[in-house]
Amino acid sequence: KAGVTQTPRYLIKTRGQQVTLSCSPISGHRSVSWYQQTPGQGLQFLFEYFSETQRNKGNFPGRFSGRQFSNSRSEMNVSTLELGDSALYLCASSPDNSGNTIYFGEGSWLTVV
Amino acid sequence: QKEVEQDPGPLSVPEGAIVSLNCTYSNSAFQYFMWYRQYSRKGPELLMYTYSSGNKEDGRFTAQVDKSSKYISLFIRDSQPSDSATYLCAMSARRETSGSRLTFGEGTQLTVNP
Numbered sequence: 001k002a003g004v005t006q007t008p009r010y011l012i013k014t015r016g017q018q019v020t021l022s023c024s025p026i027s028g029h030r031s032v033s034w035y036q037q038t039p040g041q042g043l044q045f046l047f048e049y050f051s052e053t054q055r056n057k058g059n060f061p062g063r064f065s066g067r068q069f070s071n072s073r074s075e076m077n078v079s080t081l082e083l084g085d086s087a088l089y090l091c092a093s094s095p096d097n098s099g100n101t102i103y104f105g106e107g108s109w110l111t112v113v
Numbered sequence: 114q115k116e117v118e119q120d121p122g123p124l125s126v127p128e129g130a131i132v133s134l135n136c137t138y139s140n141s142a143f144q145y146f147m148w149y150r151q152y153s154r155k156g157p158e159l160l161m162y163t164y165s166s167g168n169k170e171d172g173r174f175t176a177q178v179d180k181s182s183k184y185i186s187l188f189i190r191d192s193q194p195s196d197s198a199t200y201l202c203a204m205s206a207r208r209e210t211s212g213s214r215l216t217f218g219e220g221t222q223l224t225v226n227p
Contacts, residue, residue, distance in 0.1 A: 004156075031212070031213050033212075033213050033214070033215075035215075042217055042218075042219050042220065043157075043201065043203075043215075043217040043220075044217075045214050045215065045216070048212045048213050048214060050212065050213075055212040056212045056213075056214045058214075090156055090157070092213070092215075094213050101147075101159055101162050102147070102159070102213055102215060103159055104149070104156040104157045104158070104159075105156050106155055106156040107155075107156045109154075
């Protein structure tokens with residue numbers, strides 16, 4: 001069974017640009033969450049989608065957005081990139097929202113220059 | 114004050130040692146507790162998942178939860194060099210209110226020396 005797949009794995013962007021990251025959850029999983037990981041702040045929750053609806057949102061500015069498609073695949077977008085957005089962006093999936101286990105992908109490494 | 118506190122280490126032990134990793138938390142709403150292992154430049158890998166207070170064992174790993182003290186632990190027996198990684202504790206509240214939102218500790222960097 002394939003795990004959580006994230007693309008692209010590595011990317012470099014310039015300040016002011018926007019970026020879209022993609023996530024394919026484990027087959028059969030309907031909940032997808034996104035996290036940002038930085039050396040200074042650790043792992044921080046961005047948002048969660050379940051059945052194409054955003055269920056939860058972390059404390060990030062509106063430049064960070066996401067969506068989920070009918071096949072449970074998800075994308076997150078960051079607009080007007082800032083240097084501080086350089087981070088590892090992790091996608092996680094779980095079967096549903098009833099307390100089951102949560103599995104992470106390998107992440108997308110974003111560098112903003 | 115952070116909701117989840119975890120000593121970042123680094124922690125260095127000889128091969129074969131018993132490793133103890135700990136987290137404390139302040140949010141009484143946390144009900145689900147997880148330990149993840151993260152190798153350098155990789156995503157977190159789920160090691161242990163517990164719901165209630167008590168112990169849960171899986172191979173060389175034992176997870177312990179004490180809700181009354183708001184304290185969780187992960188023990189690694191017969192540690193191996195391949196266990197060298199960052200260990201993250203994570204927790205979440207009732208799914209009806211918080212969904213799958215996890216709150217993480219800072220992570221403890223562990224090195225097991227041959």
